[in-house]
Amino acid sequence: MAAHCPECEADVEVQGLMVGEITFCPDCNAELEVINVEQPEVALAPEVEEDWGE
Amino acid sequence: MAAHCPECEADVEVQGLMVGEITFCPDCNAELEVINVEQPEVALAPEVEEDWGE
Amino acid sequence: MSRVRVAIVGGSGYTGGELIRLLLFHPLVEITQVASGSQAGHFVHSAHPNLRKISTLRFCYPDDLTSCDVLFLCLPHGVSSGEIERYRTLAPRVIDLSGDFRLRSPELYRRWYGHEHKAPALLSEAVYGLPELHRSELSEAALVSGTGCMATTSILGLAPLYRAGIVKQSIPLVLEAKVGSSAAGAKAGPASHHPDRSGAVRSFEPTGHRHTAELIQELGQPGSELQQLVAFSATAIELVRGILVTAHVFLNERLDERAIWRIYREAYQREPFIRLVKERNGVYRYPEPKILAGSNYCDVGFELDVEQQRVVVIAALDNLMKGAAGNGVQALNCMFGWDETLGLTFPGLHPV
Amino acid sequence: MSRVRVAIVGGSGYTGGELIRLLLFHPLVEITQVASGSQAGHFVHSAHPNLRKISTLRFCYPDDLTSCDVLFLCLPHGVSSGEIERYRTLAPRVIDLSGDFRLRSPELYRRWYGHEHKAPALLSEAVYGLPELHRSELSEAALVSGTGCMATTSILGLAPLYRAGIVKQSIPLVLEAKVGSSAAGAKAGPASHHPDRSGAVRSFEPTGHRHTAELIQELGQPGSELQQLVAFSATAIELVRGILVTAHVFLNERLDERAIWRIYREAYQREPFIRLVKERNGVYRYPEPKILAGSNYCDVGFELDVEQQRVVVIAALDNLMKGAAGNGVQALNCMFGWDETLGLTFPGLHPV
Amino acid sequence: MSRVRVAIVGGSGYTGGELIRLLLFHPLVEITQVASGSQAGHFVHSAHPNLRKISTLRFCYPDDLTSCDVLFLCLPHGVSSGEIERYRTLAPRVIDLSGDFRLRSPELYRRWYGHEHKAPALLSEAVYGLPELHRSELSEAALVSGTGCMATTSILGLAPLYRAGIVKQSIPLVLEAKVGSSAAGAKAGPASHHPDRSGAVRSFEPTGHRHTAELIQELGQPGSELQQLVAFSATAIELVRGILVTAHVFLNERLDERAIWRIYREAYQREPFIRLVKERNGVYRYPEPKILAGSNYCDVGFELDVEQQRVVVIAALDNLMKGAAGNGVQALNCMFGWDETLGLTFPGLHPV
Amino acid sequence: MSRVRVAIVGGSGYTGGELIRLLLFHPLVEITQVASGSQAGHFVHSAHPNLRKISTLRFCYPDDLTSCDVLFLCLPHGVSSGEIERYRTLAPRVIDLSGDFRLRSPELYRRWYGHEHKAPALLSEAVYGLPELHRSELSEAALVSGTGCMATTSILGLAPLYRAGIVKQSIPLVLEAKVGSSAAGAKAGPASHHPDRSGAVRSFEPTGHRHTAELIQELGQPGSELQQLVAFSATAIELVRGILVTAHVFLNERLDERAIWRIYREAYQREPFIRLVKERNGVYRYPEPKILAGSNYCDVGFELDVEQQRVVVIAALDNLMKGAAGNGVQALNCMFGWDETLGLTFPGLHPV
């Protein structure tokens, strides 16, 4: 069972990760914090807006 | 058995072709006239120098 | 299993060359003949230098074509419809990459091409060869049409939103295509002269572009054309292969980003050649045609302006691959019930 | 007549370098100082290699700037509004090329820039430095704002149609800008890394682009903002200098081509830097940014779809010239009542 | 047969990304880990966007690498020689693509790299991983070095003439390399900033280029260095992938074209990745790097000036393929006795 | 003072267009006629879109040319020498940009052009129009020849070393030119077709290039040809305007860098259009053609390998400017005793 990305709802695998660890959404690349592993859940990590240079 | 390109000595297949027919060298792309099919032989066809535009 | 025997007409051109390249590595296909009026007798690598040492095929004259299982036509617009009868005697299944058999309706054809079709009776029979939309029809099809390269990009980008019924059709649909020089084919001329074409940002057919007709046909409700006003314009840019289409769509309801994600995922998650590209970070956040060169992917992304209820859809592909020859091979795979990815696994390069 | 004494802040950047190049050849101007934090002490040709043997100027520290007649600010967004008071003590007239003083309304600024302006009181005083629209205001102006490069292209392309009152404002205005890499400035980073940026067709800010605000301000009725929905998106393409904007405008009446020609001619026939480009033949039928590199022209063309009552407007310029430094010099010429073309006569190259 | 387990260090860079792309499609290999200090945790497609939907691999930290059968090192120059002991504990066979283990002689290394080697004892053990020259040594090799991209092009172009003993070594050998931007790696900086790098024809290291050392080693008689003076210079041009080397060689006897053809044919006719390109007609008469992008070919051509007894040798390849990762995979295939073309059959594109 | 009346034949081509652009802004010249067989009747901006709104000149038929003070010939090789008598009746002074009158010796011409010259008697009279080498002869010249674009670059780069007598002539001189597409003129064809020419690194005439003859003539001792073996090869790269030549010269004595600097400075410090470029830092360390587009500079740099007694000379220019039309205008200025920089002050762009 996978968590869902709060940004785009993609399945996010949390197996093997620990609560508090950072992972990334396979689809939208959002930086995600693992909230729960048993009941898989992730939240958006606080993000610094990158200067994209355009 | 193949003929040899007079330009670069590549093997040139003449099987299935007739004497007088035009073929091309697989290596140097020279335009070749079939001279003999039994004793495979080809000769350079008279060539117009292409304008290469540089 | 013996290989399916495929021949190609117009093999000295760009889509023809791409087909040769793909089919030479296709595990279930054998190329029997490649015809070219101007290159007959030459090795295929004299027109397609990438094929040196890979194939010793030579071009034959179009008149010397013999029968085969599938015949690909890679000819300029208007040629195949005039000779289609002869070509159909050569093979039970014909795939025509030109614009001649893309439209189902002779009226739509006349409206956008400006003249009568030469074989109107065949139009209803031909299948618009886009597997993502017409997969099931392809399995039985005897006459398959290739798809317009910019039309394909646009349709694959937009179809999910139209199918979901969320587009507000009272507002015109505006699409802007950016396209590389290979889309205009292998024939040299003043418009393709490097000092002038290089670095160009050249508007062409800002109104009235023929690919619009395919959008009208394919985005409409099944069986009826789209009545929405479609404003399609194209700009040739510094690029050899590749198309990027930016489309502005207005929604008939207020949706959030996740809802749009859901619609695209449902539409495309089982599609082998469609990827959703929408990232929050990095340099490659949206579809980018250059990394698709040689691949059969169509990458689709979007951005939502919640307040304006506007979705900007961004779609990209390689015009010679998913926009022409690659899609043709995928259609061929469908026609024979094969794995659709056969011969089409090259992933594209980065950097490039 | 003694020359007007001009200094430049941010002189190591791209717009700064372009200003130096132009002003070195301006007959009525003398460059007194060019400031750069990172290059102080270096010759200007170390940052701008084209100026080797042309000038022996060296960069000074920004803190070493002394007073002058006109001060150009060529700084990143957000910097000048924070230090504007100091800069105004150095010169009675300041021209700021950044986005900081382009908008008249603090609300419009907040809406599009996402934060409060640092010197809102000055906004009403500053002049939007586009001579074609604000020529008369420039002669007295003490604080002049440069204009957004994509905004300038769009506004110059569209203003005649809006002024003529023929645009149907119930339909959204859709604009697509194609832009080169110099528009993002001289600072290197992953987004400008050549292997990734080269050949790119990169969507950025498909929604919410800040230049939209300038369109809303300048295309609206004098004194009030445009209420029409504006959908502006931008795509970075393989190009160093240059912008091409394609805009789709719907008309509120049925007009023919000649009517549109007439509107543009009336608007622009006396403008030294606007050319109408719309040809029926040849390769250069519509505006093309590449032949504008280094020139101050904005080329404008259009295509009409009579049936759809749609005009596709196509406008092009060099972002560092008419989109920034060249337009700044033109504004300077206006401010001093000089011939507007002084220092700006380079016609552009072909081929290029 | 179970797949060979391969791991990659430096996987976020360009040669690392190319290796991932190739090995994901290699029938006898499994990628176990890909390490990156900066991208650990990210999917490989975040650094290599072409791999989206193709692999769900994630980067690991270099410290988290576990043991495997083969370890590829794709690190900047000077890094691997400092940590080679640790890497060798992870895998019985290591392939290092950097310059650290290319030279057999510590003296040659010091002379061209300007400092002492960090692990000189290993130099004699390592194999210069160019299959065309060191095929047999590869089968037993535990430490294999990748080859310099411009050196590889030069060596493959020239080796047949040197092996044939026809080069007049009293005249200096002059080589000029033209090279694309990806050869400098994935790290952004002022030199790779698009507005400056685009359209560049930039001389770098006109004298003293380190790749010269590889030529001296590999073109010399087996066991002894070339004593001939080698003048190698390189020019960065507008290109992302690709190298073309032009070399001027003088002969010690009067030979005709067919003699040169014979020498090259004998040397290369059984080589799967070398093609001789020398045509009398058409546009692609000599090697052309652009059609090699993504392929593992090295194309070699020549022109003879009979009177001057001079041969101009022209050789081209893709620096990330036959110049780095592709050659690395070919070497891997040699090491395991596999068909050398496994994973390397992509033919390159045309047009492109 | 009344302006000098100048006419141009071959005005629809690239060098012709560049001449028009330059002379329209020349303060002492008036263009009376511009002839073109294919464009007669058309405005000059139909062939040269950059001249829109700048000139209302129209092309005339070549047969309609009337007399003028100076006639520029911008015709393909071999044309002007066949019609030179007629052209000389039209004007007392003729400047021919083609290769027809570059060589002083009919034998040298025959050796490199492969056929007899059509007007050999004129060869000794014509002046090789490179002001840096033949300034004094130009003032009286009635027939002036333009110079080969790659030859000019090479000669300007090397002449100081040859004049200084420090070149070891027993070692062949090897030169490699990198050149853009505009050098091949305005005529479209397969070799200039954008999808094939774009991104090309195309060797052409690796041996036997005609520009070699100019080097032999101009680098030799005054009055006698260079006997040294000259190995010149050229590679067409992705670039529209611009040439970079890399030359490898061996010295007959051991010199240090300062000695070479001194030689170049003495040769060129009073030359308005030659700049020495050799920096230890930054991105633009050596000559770079892209920043020369539109300018008349020839930038020259070098690198010394003290041990090898080898100098790598690097020289760059814009083939249509210092390599053709710009140099032609400079020669014109010399012929009339004017300031050589008249009409030639555009400094080039950065970035570009």
Ligand SMILES: NC(=O)c1ccc[n+]([C@@H]2O[C@H](COP(=O)([O-])OP(=O)(O)OC[C@H]3O[C@@H](n4cnc5c(N)ncnc54)[C@H](OP(=O)(O)O)[C@@H]3O)[C@@H](O)[C@H]2O)c1
């Ligand atoms: N290029 C694209 O991106 C693209 C994408 C989608 C669809 N298409 C469509 O695919 C078709 C082929 O495009 P292409 O780009 O491959 O064109 P192309 O490069 O111009 O090649 C067309 C080929 O057709 C042959 N041909 C030309 N005129 C002919 C005639 N009157 N009768 C018979 N053969 C003729 C030519 O070969 P010989 O002269 O040697 O016989 C030529 O090689 C077009 O209809 C095009 O609209 C192209």
Ligand SMILES: NC(=O)c1ccc[n+]([C@@H]2O[C@H](COP(=O)([O-])OP(=O)(O)OC[C@H]3O[C@@H](n4cnc5c(N)ncnc54)[C@H](OP(=O)(O)O)[C@@H]3O)[C@@H](O)[C@H]2O)c1
């Ligand atoms: N590029 C265009 O096409 C274009 C067009 C229209 C408008 N603009 C606007 O013009 C302005 C300048 O653009 P540009 O392209 O010239 O930018 P740029 O190339 O990045 O140059 C900006 C210059 O500002 C200086 N600078 C940077 N940060 C600073 C700070 N915090 N305080 C003081 N100085 C600082 C830098 O010089 P030092 O570090 O050496 O001091 C740098 O040379 C921007 O606001 C831009 O939006 C640009």
Ligand SMILES: NC(=O)c1ccc[n+]([C@@H]2O[C@H](COP(=O)([O-])OP(=O)(O)OC[C@H]3O[C@@H](n4cnc5c(N)ncnc54)[C@H](OP(=O)(O)O)[C@@H]3O)[C@@H](O)[C@H]2O)c1
């Ligand atoms: N590019 C070519 O065409 C080419 C051709 C032949 C040979 N080579 C050689 O192959 C090697 C790799 O080249 P490349 O082009 O792939 O370079 P690259 O793109 O710059 O990648 C190098 C990788 O090494 C990692 N890295 C950087 N510094 C490191 C350090 N101090 N310790 C550990 N890891 C470090 C970086 O990843 P993280 O920061 O994410 O760890 C980076 O992704 C170089 O030695 C180069 O000379 C390159």
Ligand SMILES: NC(=O)c1ccc[n+]([C@@H]2O[C@H](COP(=O)([O-])OP(=O)(O)OC[C@H]3O[C@@H](n4cnc5c(N)ncnc54)[C@H](OP(=O)(O)O)[C@@H]3O)[C@@H](O)[C@H]2O)c1
């Ligand atoms: N391009 C360069 O970088 C460069 C540099 C140095 C020297 N050159 C030399 O300058 C000359 C012109 O070069 P270009 O690049 O300007 O060539 P181009 O662009 O091809 O123009 C040549 C012009 O000559 C006219 N023309 C062609 N054939 C003719 C004929 N048989 N009789 C009379 N007029 C004819 C054509 O105009 P119409 O058909 O309209 O009459 C054409 O516009 C060449 O000799 C070239 O070698 C060129």
Ligand SMILES: [Zn+2]
């Ligand atoms: Zn997500």
Ligand SMILES: [Zn+2]
């Ligand atoms: Zn041959």
